[in-house]
Amino acid sequence: xxxxxxxxxxxxxxxxxxxxxxxxxxxxxxxxxxxxxxxxxxxxxxxxxxxxxxxxxxxxxxxxxxxxxxxxxxxxxxxxxxxxxxxxxxxxxxxxxxxxxxxxxxxxxxxxxxxxxxxxxxxxxxxxxxxxxxxxxxxxxxxxxxxxxxxxxxxxxxxxxxxxxxx
Numbered sequence: 001x002x003x004x005x006x007x008x009x010x011x012x013x014x015x016x017x018x019x020x021x022x023x024x025x026x027x028x029x030x031x032x033x034x035x036x037x038x039x040x041x042x043x044x045x046x047x048x049x050x051x052x053x054x055x056x057x058x059x060x061x062x063x064x065x066x067x068x069x070x071x072x073x074x075x076x077x078x079x080x081x082x083x084x085x086x087x088x089x090x091x092x093x094x095x096x097x098x099x100x101x102x103x104x105x106x107x108x109x110x111x112x113x114x115x116x117x118x119x120x121x122x123x124x125x126x127x128x129x130x131x132x133x134x135x136x137x138x139x140x141x142x143x144x145x146x147x148x149x150x151x152x153x154x155x156x157x158x159x160x161x162x163x164x165x166x167x
Contacts, residue, residue: 001026001027001098001099002027002029002096002097002098002099003026003027003028003029003097003098003099003100003101003119004029004030004031004088004089004091004092004096004097004099004100004101005028005029005030005034005088005100005101005102006034006084006085006088006100006101006102006103006104006107007030007034007037007038007084008102008103008104009101009102009103009120009121010030010034010038010048010052011038011041011048011149012103012121012146012149012150013121013124014047014048014051014052015047015048015145015146015148015149016121016125016141016142016143016145016146016149017138017141017142017145018121018124018125018128018134018138018142019048019051019052019055020051020055020060021128021133021134022124022128023055023060023061024060025128025131025133027062028060028061028062028101029061029062029063029064029091029096029097030052030056030061030062030063030064030088031063031064031065031084031087031088031090031091032063032064032065032087033083033084033087034084034087034088035052035056035063037084038052038053039052039053064091064096067090067094067096068090068093068094071090071093071094072086072087072090073086075089075090075110079106079109079110079113080106081104081106081107081110085102085104085106085107085110088100088102088107089102089107089110089111089114089116092111092114092116092117093114093116098117099116099117099118099119100116100117100118100119101119101120101121101124102118102119102120103120103121103150103151103152108120120156121146121150122143122146122152122156122157122160123160125139125142125143125146125160126139126160126163126164129164129167130163130167136164139164140161140164143157143160143161143164
């Protein structure tokens with residue numbers, strides 16, 4: 001499955017220590033704009049930026065150009081999206097990717113309106129555990145880090161923790 005990912009979700013997955021496992025098992029695609037946003041943290045030695053750069057160099061994450069600039073501009077205007085989010089969504093709308101991984105509220109709303117397959121960082125950690133790609137401790141730690149660094153409502157994390165406990 002090809003998954004278009006925005007910068008916020010890449011950063012959150014890196015902080016939750018799940019990015020490498022996710023990218024090792026799914027085909028992740030970033031737009032050039034999203035990759036550029038992430039790399040802004042490289043000068044400050046942010047781990048997420050350095051890890052993403054290493055994974056792109058190692059061809060574990062693919063960087064692609066969005067082909068439909070008119071669609072990106074329309075998404076930005078119609079839904080008040082940034083360039084990175086709009087480009088990420090355009091990859092899925094244009095069928096260059098199968099699903100969108102975003103934790104951005106406006107991006108998720110736009111994806112829903114367009115009938116796209118939407119995934120969030122919380123979903124990723126739960127899925128990695130259920131697929132036995134990470135153990136229970138790593139899943140709990142990842143969700144705790146998402147709570148620390150993300151803007152998730154408590155019930156989302158609580159539901160994921162409960163799912164993992166009962167899996």
